[in-house]
Amino acid sequence: MPPxxxxxxxxxxxxxxxxxxxxxxxxxxxxxxxxxxxLDGLVSTPGILPLEKDDVLVVTQKVVSKxxxxxxxxxxxxxxxxxxxxxxxxxxxxxxxxxxxREARRIVRMEHGVLITETPHGxxxxxxxxxxxxxxxxxxxxxxxLPVDPDASAARIRAAIRDRHGVDVPVxxxxxxxxxxxxxxxxVAIGVSGLLPIxxxxxxxxxDGRIMRSTVRAVADELASAAELAxxxxxxxxxxxxxxxxxxxxxxxxRDAIMPAAWDLFR
Amino acid sequence: MPPxxxxxxxxxxxxxxxxxxxxxxxxxxxxxxxxxxxLDGLVSTPGILPLEKDDVLVVTQKVVSKxxxxxxxxxxxxxxxxxxxxxxxxxxxxxxxxxxxREARRIVRMEHGVLITETPHGxxxxxxxxxxxxxxxxxxxxxxxLPVDPDASAARIRAAIRDRHGVDVPVxxxxxxxxxxxxxxxxVAIGVSGLLPIxxxxxxxxxDGRIMRSTVRAVADELASAAELAxxxxxxxxxxxxxxxxxxxxxxxxRDAIMPAAWDLFR
Numbered sequence: 001m002p003p004x005x006x007x008x009x010x011x012x013x014x015x016x017x018x019x020x021x022x023x024x025x026x027x028x029x030x031x032x033x034x035x036x037x038x039l040d041g042l043v044s045t046p047g048i049l050p051l052e053k054d055d056v057l058v059v060t061q062k063v064v065s066k067x068x069x070x071x072x073x074x075x076x077x078x079x080x081x082x083x084x085x086x087x088x089x090x091x092x093x094x095x096x097x098x099x100x101x102r103e104a105r106r107i108v109r110m111e112h113g114v115l116i117t118e119t120p121h122g123x124x125x126x127x128x129x130x131x132x133x134x135x136x137x138x139x140x141x142x143x144x145x146l147p148v149d150p151d152a153s154a155a156r157i158r159a160a161i162r163d164r165h166g167v168d169v170p171v172x173x174x175x176x177x178x179x180x181x182x183x184x185x186x187x188v189a190i191g192v193s194g195l196l197p198i199x200x201x202x203x204x205x206x207x208d209g210r211i212m213r214s215t216v217r218a219v220a221d222e223l224a225s226a227a228e229l230a231x232x233x234x235x236x237x238x239x240x241x242x243x244x245x246x247x248x249x250x251x252x253x254x255r256d257a258i259m260p261a262a263w264d265l266f267r
Numbered sequence: 268m269p270p271x272x273x274x275x276x277x278x279x280x281x282x283x284x285x286x287x288x289x290x291x292x293x294x295x296x297x298x299x300x301x302x303x304x305x306l307d308g309l310v311s312t313p314g315i316l317p318l319e320k321d322d323v324l325v326v327t328q329k330v331v332s333k334x335x336x337x338x339x340x341x342x343x344x345x346x347x348x349x350x351x352x353x354x355x356x357x358x359x360x361x362x363x364x365x366x367x368x369r370e371a372r373r374i375v376r377m378e379h380g381v382l383i384t385e386t387p388h389g390x391x392x393x394x395x396x397x398x399x400x401x402x403x404x405x406x407x408x409x410x411x412x413l414p415v416d417p418d419a420s421a422a423r424i425r426a427a428i429r430d431r432h433g434v435d436v437p438v439x440x441x442x443x444x445x446x447x448x449x450x451x452x453x454x455v456a457i458g459v460s461g462l463l464p465i466x467x468x469x470x471x472x473x474x475d476g477r478i479m480r481s482t483v484r485a486v487a488d489e490l491a492s493a494a495e496l497a498x499x500x501x502x503x504x505x506x507x508x509x510x511x512x513x514x515x516x517x518x519x520x521x522r523d524a525i526m527p528a529a530w531d532l533f534r
Contacts, residue, residue: 015504016314017497019284047283066524114372116532124448133473134483157326176482180447180533181391182455183526184465184485186492198451207503215400215443215500218451225453226493229512233482236474237282245496259450265376265383266447266533 013246019230026229034067035160036206051167056242061175063238064153065144072099100128122258125177150191151253158193167211170194174224187228189220196252219247280513284495288504301334302427318434323509325494328442330505331420332411335415339366341408354517367395389525392444417458418520425460437461441491454495456487486514
C-alpha cells in the first residue's frame with residue numbers, strides 16, 4: 001500500500017451541496033488580473049455573496065493559463081522530425097506535438113495518435129495538458145500550457161478573496177484529464193490552496209467501527225468534477241463556487257495528489 | 268483516436284447544481300426491496316419532492332450489492348495457494364483475494380500488495396470491486412461483490428420512481444475507484460439507466476466556433492463524484508439526487524464508458 005496512513009478524522013458532509021457557476025466572466029487575455037476578475041464575478045453572480053465558511057472556489061485551467069501568459073503561438077514553433085512524422089500518421093498538428101514534447105519531463109505513451117506525457121508538475125496526461133480549444137476568438141494558432149505553478153495560482157486567488165471579503169475560501173484549479181480504461185474526460189484538480197486534496201481515512205473507523213484500510217478520498221478531484229457539471233465545455237463559464245462539501249482545510253499541495261513513482265504500477 | 272465521433276450537441280448546463288443526500292435510509296440487508304426503500308427516502312428527505320425534470324439519482328454500489336445478495340461470507344471461502352502467499356507477503360486477507368480472483372476475467376496487476384483485475388463487466392479496478400468496509404454491523408466476514416448487472420439495477424430503481432411519481436429520473440450506480448498516477452479514490456459510475464454516460468462533443472464547435480477534437484465528457488462519472496461529496500464514506504448515506512446537471516437522456520449503458528481494449532494503452 002502506498003504512503004503510510006496519516007489519518008484525518010472523517011468529516012461527515014452536510015446533507016446537501018450546491019455548485020454555483022460565476023456568470024458574466026469576460027474572455028480572459030494575457031496579463032489580465034484574474035483574481036480581480038473573479039472577485040467581480042463573485043459580486044455579480046446572484047446568490048454567491050456572502051461567502052460561506054464551507055465554500056470552495058473551482059477555477060478552470062484555461063483562464064488561469066491565459067491570464068498568466070502560459071500560451072504559445074504555434075506559428076513560432078518549428079516541429080522536430082519525430083513530431084512531423086507522428087502528426088502525418090495520425091492527422092495531428094505537428095507544432096502542438098512539438099510544444100508537448102518540449103514541455104514533457106517524460107513520454108509515457110506515444111502511439112495510436114495519442115501522446116501522453118509526464119509534465120514538470122508530475123501530472124501524467126494527454127498532450128501534457130497543452131490544449132487548443134476555447135482559447136478565444138480568432139486564435140487558431142494559440143495553445144495553452146498548464147500554469148507553471150498551479151498551487152501558487154490558486155493561492156493568489158485565495159489571497160485576493162481573503163483580502164476583499166475577509167473569508168478564507170479554499171481554491172482548486174481544475175483541468176480535464178482522461179483516464180486509462182475508461183472513455184471520456186473528467187475534471188480533476190491540478191492546483192490547490194487552503195485544503196488537503198487528499199483525505200486519508202486509512203486507520204479511521206467506518207460506520208460499523210471497522211478500520212478502513214484503503215479509503216483515501218481524492219476530494220479535490222471530486223470538487224473539480226462537481227464544478228464541471230455546472231460549467232460545461234461551451235458555456236463560457238470558467239469558475240464555480242462549491243458550497244457545502246466536506247473537506248479538510250490545511251496548507252495542502254497538489255503534489256499530495258500525485259501517486260509516488262515507486263507505487264505507480266502503470267509508468 | 269478511439270471510437271468514431273457520433274456527436275451530440277453540447278447541452279449547456281444550468282448555472283447551478285444541487286446535490287441532495289437521501290436521509291434516514293436504513294441499513295440494507297440481503298433481499299430488501301431497495302427501490303421501495305429509496306422511494307421512501309425520496310419522500311422523507313426535505314426538499315426532494317416534487318422531482319424535477321433535470322434530476323438524476325445516484326445510488327452507491329454497496330447498498331445495491333447488499334440488497335441483491337451480491338455478498339460472500341469469507342468463512343466459506345478456501346483460498347488458493349497463490350492468494351495465501353500474496354496475503355502473507357502483504358498483510359491481506361487471503362479469502363478476500365480468493366474471491367477477487369474467482370470473480371476476475373483477467374488479472375491486470377498483482378504486485379506491491381495491490382490486486383487489480385478486470386471484472387466480468389469490463390471494469391478495471393482494485394480488488395475487482397470486492398469490498399469489506401461499511402457492509403453492516405457484526406459482519407466482519409462479509410464482503411460485497413459488484414452487482415451482476417449494474418445497468419439493470421439502475422433500471423429497476425428508475426422504473427420504481429417512474430411508477431410512483433410519474434417522472435423519468437435517470438439513475439447512476441456509483442462505486443469508488445482508484446486511478447493510475449493519482450493518489451486516492453473518486454466515485455465513478457458502474458451502472459446507468461436513462462442517460463448517456465458519455466457526452467461525445469467531438470465534431471461540435473467550441474465557444475469560438477472551433478471544432479472540438481477530443482472533448483468527450485464522462486458525465487456519469489462526474490455525477491458520481493459530485494454525489495460522493497454529499498454522501499461521504501462514514502455518514503450512512505447511500506444515495507443522492509443531483510439536480511440541475513447538463514446531461515443527455517437516452518438508453519445508455521455503462522459499457523459505453525469502458526475504453527475499448529484496442530484503444531487501451533495500459534492493459
